[in-house]
Amino acid sequence: MSRLRALPMLVGLLGALLLAKPAPAAGFTGFGPMSVSETYGTAITFKVELPGGAPDHLDLLIDFGIEPDATFVAPVEVSGAEATYVWDASKQYLTPNTPISYRWRATNGAVVTESSAGSLRYADNRPGLDWHSAQMGDATVHWYGSSEARARRFGDLTGGAVTRAEKLLGHALDGPVDIFVYVTRDEFFGALGPGAREWTGAATFPGIRTVFMWLGGGPSDYLDRALVHEVTHVVFFDATRNDFHAPPLWLNEGFAVWSERQDAEAGAATVRSEARNGLLSFGAMTDAFPIGTRGSSLSYAEGATMVDRIIRTYGSSAMSGIAAAYRNGATDDEAIRAGTGVPAAQLYADYFRSFGAAEPKPVAAAPIGPSIVRTGESTGNGGQATTGPNGAPAEPAAAPGGLPLMGVAIGLFAVIAITALALYAMRRRRARAP
Secondary structure, X not given: OOHHHHHXXXXXXXXXXXXXXXOOOOOOOOOOOEEEEEEOOOEEEEEEEOOOOOOOEEEEEEEEOOOOOOOEEEEOOEEOOEEXXXXXXXXXXXXXXXXXXXXXXXXXXXXXXXOOOEEEEOOOOOOOOOOEEEEEOOEEEEEOOOOHHHHHHHHHHHHHXXXXXXXXXXXXXXXXXXXXXXXOHHHHHHHHOOOOOOOOOEEEEHHHOEEEEEOOOOOHHHHHHHHHHHHHHHHHHHHHOOOOOOOOHHHHHHHXXXXXXXXXXXXXXXXXXXXHHXXXXXXXXXXXXXXXXXXXXXXXXXXXXXHHHHHHHHOOOHHHHHHHHHHOOOOHHHHHHHHHOOOHHHHXXXXXXXXXXXXXXXXXXXXXXXXXXXXXXXXXXXXXXXXXHHHOEOOOOEOOOOOEHHHHHHHXXXXXXHHHHHHHHHHHHHHHOO
C-alpha cells in the first residue's frame, strides 16, 4: 500500500478516536457495609464502604440520646473505597450508656442519598470492668466483680421507689431504668466525667434513663436512700417533661429527698435552725443550688419541706396536678396553681410564715455613681493615681513637683519644637552667607 493511499485511513482512524466518548469513570453507586466501635474515653470509630467510589460530598449524621433534639453533622473525607470518621471521646465527653444512632449522607451532583440507620450504646468498656446484667422489673442492673448482691438489692428497691413516685405524680415510667454499680472511686468518677463534684456518691442522667451508684459513697442505709432518690428523678423527669422548660430545681430535688423516707423531718429541723439567719427564696433555687455547705443543705431542706407541705396541705393529688400542668407546658406559677389551687406567691409566703421566718426579698442594686474625670490638677499624693467613684481614676497621675504628666509632656514637646526651628533657621542663614 502506498503512503498516499494509507494517509486517508490514518486520518479517519484519528477522527474516530477523537469523536469517541471516554469510558465512564468509577463513581458513587451506594453505600456498602457500615460499622461502629468504641473504646471508652478514647474514641468512637464509624466506617462505611463505598463500592462504586466516592460521592461529591459525604457527611456523617449522628444523634445522641433517646430523644435527640439536634443532629451532629460531620463532613468526612473518602479514602479509596471507604470512609472513616473518629469521634474523639477524650476531648468530647459522652456519658456511658448513651444511645447513639447514625446515618451516612452522600451528595452526588443534585442527588442526595442517605444510608440506613446504624446504632450503638456507648459502653464503659475500660479494662477490668467485666459487666454482668440482670433485668429486675423496671430496672436493669449492671455490675462487675463481686458486687452482684448489692446490685440486685438496688434492683429490688427500684420497684418500690418507682411505684410510689408514679402514684404521687400520676404518671407511669416511660421505660426501664439502667443502674450501673461501680466499686472504686476512680471507676465511678471516670464514668461521670470531668464535671462531677468531688462529694458525689450517686448520679442520675434522666435523659438516658441511667443511674450510677458508687459502693464507696457511704454506708449501706445511705446507699439505699440514694438509690431511691436517684430513681425518683427519672420518674419525675418522665412525669413533667415538656418542650418548653424544666420544673424548678427545688421541686425536683425536694421531691426526690422527700421520697427517700416519705417525709421531711430532717429537712424541717434544718430549716428551723436556719430560720433566724434568713432562708433562701424559692425563686433563687430555680436553676441551681448554692455551692457552699450551708446554702446547698438548706436548699435541699427547703425543697423537701415545701413538697411535704404541698402533699399534707393540699392532698396527695396536688403533686400529680402540678406534674400534669408541666407536661402541658405550664409556667411555674401556672403549674403550682393547677396542683394547689393557690398562687405561687401565696404558697411561698405561707411556707415562710409557718417557720416564723421573714420572706426573702430581692437585694436592691447599689446605685452607680457618675464617672468623674479631672485633668490638669495635682493629686497631691506623690505621683500615684487615685481612684474615684465607681473605680474610675479620679485624675491623672502627676509628675514629681505636682505637675500633671500631660502638662509635662506638652512642655517637653514645645521645647523640642522651638529648638528644632532655631537650628533650622541657623542652617538657612549659613547657606545664604557668601
